[in-house]
Amino acid sequence: MILTDHELGLPDSLRQTIHREYFRSGVLQNYPGDIPADRERARDVVRYDWCGDEVELREHDCVAIDKRGDWSAQRREFERVPLLESPEFRHWITAAVSLVPTRRRQQRGTFGINLFRTHTDVVTRPHQDQEEFIFVYVVDKVGTGAETILFDVETDAVMRQETLGPGDLLVFEDSRFRHGTTPIVPPATGAARRDALVCTINFPDTYPLDDPA
16 A cells, blocks of 8 residues: 555655654664665664554664565664654654554554665665565655565566655555565766665564563
8 A cells, every 4th residue: 555644644844854854964874785785774663562542652672683584684783763752753653553454453563664765776676574564655755766566476476566756655565575676767967865764564573572561
């Protein structure tokens, strides 16, 4: 499913604030060995607990990735960027987590948030993250291209092709698709840039939660 800021009930100013405060030097980093090599990123993991129709959020105690899908088996460490300090980011996370249908919600779980700035390739090849749900939200973009493609996991047929613009959110169930994105095409003058949030509703064993509350 694809939703816009307006459909999520979010004002344009929220996305603009997130872009200004978090997609900048000092927050985004280039991690050695990252693929693509020119990607800048930041990461946080938030715990959520449902209390009826209300969700409570707090920072989880770990942001490392032990394994990511079918293309990286090594543990990767990242500096935490505490996103819940921002009322705007807290609002966005609440809206995103709330999109999971009630019948599919874990009572408590973790939501991984990756901030990605890419200039050429967005990803190197179609893949799965082996988590429950994937969220792709474009915060800002300069240039064209960067078409997101969902492939059927059984037949490899293209099931959906969408070029997301700023304020567009794509949500899908990870087990049903492999996903990839085409390279960004720069404008006639200047460099290309795509700033996006790529988030996951994680399975319970990704970040086990031992305490009941």
